[in-house]
Amino acid sequence: MRPADHWQSDELVYEAGFPVGDPAVGGQLRLHRHRGGRVDWFAADAETSPPAGGAAATADRVSQAITCYPTQLQYPGAPLPRWWEIEDAAVDIGGYPPDTSHFATTLLIDLIASHSDDWFVFPVPAQAEHLLTVHQPTVTDGFGRTYPLAPPAGWSLFRTTGLDGSSLVVWLRTLMPLEGPVIEHVLLGLDEYSDVLWAVEQQVAGHTLASPERTPAEEAANPTFALPDRGGEPGERQWFTYVPGRGQTAYWHPYESDDLPGADGVPRRRFVQRRMADLSCTRPELLPAPTAELLRVRQGATEIVHEIEPTTLPSIGVVLERRYHFARDVLGRPLLWRSRRRTPSLNPPGTTMRFDVLAEGRVPTPSPAPPL
Structure with a gap:
């Protein structure tokens, strides 16, 4: 059974x-x-x-009382816990950079300057893919006296919006999954010159795409209008030919702005995918349709036209990528998946496509008259 795809193609x-x-x-x-x-x-x-369809989903709820022993927090360059113990003078706290996978390390300098070695940790058993809630922790000192603990008011290092300060999301994730090469790379951006949204397929199925060149057989079957020709004698009269369009490029897909009715019947502005045609030939030729999965939308066995919400796209454009990832779960079983990723673009696409062109050429040489 194919897992559900949570990618929203209209908002990327x-x-x-x-x-x-x-x-x-x-x-x-x-x-x-x-x-x-x-x-x-x-x-x-x-x-x-409310649960979908009025039916409550099943969830595992486990309550457990535990007894554990706190220990001092250890980190690189931490002060030694014993008094009059000689410490390493070569330790440079500022030389330990924060760890991107552990947010708490960004507060290391503040931790050392404010509370020194007065931080303690204690283990709490938890299961991945669960929500951990700590209820009424109590500390018992060496004299048997007890002290109830409470989370800080208004502050928490790992607080999740919508949960209280005593709850922690234990998310199952991989720290360093293996990433494969890009299998699809698409550039999206608004082109002010042509006043259209372009989706440019740059890589599909791991291969870099380049605009195909016309073969002599294709050119003979469907000649190009007004091939560039600036030859001729000085002072010779110029000759122009009307060309409906010029500069269309394969793998460049336009999106036209249109108002489409939504689920509630209210029209909403959308960028709708269109198909380009090469108008520079004697007979117009359709350019290739998108083949990247990033630009295709399927509803069951039916493929529908791709639409994009205009507010999704910044003025600098976006880059869409698909690639494979590989990791292993907590039991060592292999996991392979494909992911999509959206990042800002620093180089939006632009094209010199033109319509209604008067192409410069030469005056056709008249054919000799047939003999009488």
Whole structure:
């Protein structure tokens, strides 16, 4: 069975929801407008919505009382816990860069300057793909006295929007999955010269695309209008030929702005995919249709026309990529998947395509008159 695809082709983002908490309430962790790439606890927000179809989803809820022993927090260059213990003078705290996979390391300097060695950690058993909630932790000192703990008011290092400060999302993810080469690379951008949105297929199925050249047989079967020819004698009268269009390029797909009715019947502005034709030939020829999956939309066994929400695209354009990823789960089983990713573009596409062109040529040489 093919897994569900959460990619929204009209907004070029991922949208997904995962049930969490009380099934009767219909709570879920919502992955909202994710552009692809890394997914961690900070990528999702908690929301409450009625269960689909009035049926409550099933969720595992496990409560467990544990007893554990706290230990001092250890990190590179941490102060030694014993008094009068000689420390390494060569330690440079500023020389330890933050770890991108552990956000807490960005606060290392502040941790050392403010609380020194007064930080403690204690283990809490948890399962991946679960929501961990710590209820009423209590500390017992060496004299048997107990102290209730409470999370800081208004502050938390790993707080998720929609959850309280005592809840933590334990997200199952891979730290360093193997990434394959790009199998699809598409550039999207608004071209002010032609006043159209272009989708340029640059790589498909791992191969770089280049505009195909016409073969002599294709040129003979469908000649090109007004081939460039600036020869002739000085002072000879110029000759122009009307060409409907010139400069169309294969693998460049236009999107036309149009108002389409939505699900509620209200018209909404959309960029609608169109098909280019080469008008510089005697008979117009359709250019290749998109083959990249990033520009194709399927509803079951039917393929429909791709539409894009205008507010999705910034003025500098975007780059869409698809590639394979490989990792192993906690049991060592291999996992292979394909992902989409949307990133800003620093070089939006532009073309010199023109319509209604008067192409310069030569005066045709008259044929000799037949003998009488």
